[in-house]
Amino acid sequence: MQTHGLGYFVAKFANRNQNAKVKGIAQAGELKMDEITAQELKERLGRSAALQIVDVREPSEFEICNLGGELIPLGELPKQVNRIRRDIPVVMVCHHGFRSAQAINYLTQRLGYDNLLNLKGGIHAWATQVDPTMQVY
Template sequence: MDITVEELKKRIESGEKINLIDVREDYEYEDDNIGGQLIPLGELPHRIHEIEDLKDEEILVHCRSGKRSETAQRFMQSQGFTNVRNVIGGMLAYRELD
């Protein structure tokens, strides 16, 4: 099940500890980020071991618009991750909340 940017923002602002993975590129992350762990989509297959311990925890994945994170979500699910949620609309939608 996916997550809305409104729900994500609420959870970040409440100080809740969340597992947020940003699958954009380095330069996008440097320009604007909301504190997620950066693992660009192209590197995800080679770096999946870095988040192996989160397999059974909720993981939120986001990108610029929601497309790359959807791809990341499917890949992670195929690797046995049980609770991966895509942030609908990505950073574009998130920034519209301000």
């Protein structure tokens, strides 16, 4: 059985999504993933709901603004996957939601995770919809 690393899945996902945009159609067999809006995340955090936030952006982006979650850059994900919990919901975060979707694609297809939520619109959505004092970039 041939094994592929994260880079393979990132490229495959990006190509499939780009082709779908060009053609204006969804691709057959495309992975459906659960999303959470910035407002829904705010409500869950306000209720002190058990969840883990994993930010897959680069350290320099994380320094600009973050939600206080764990930083695991997308490229480091295969090496640090043991930090991602399976027993509670995990919200994956990036700038606009694309890299976190790639991370979810990898984690669900390759490692069988079934507890992942993509922050719709990424941290940018949080900054514009929930916390206007948060720095944007």
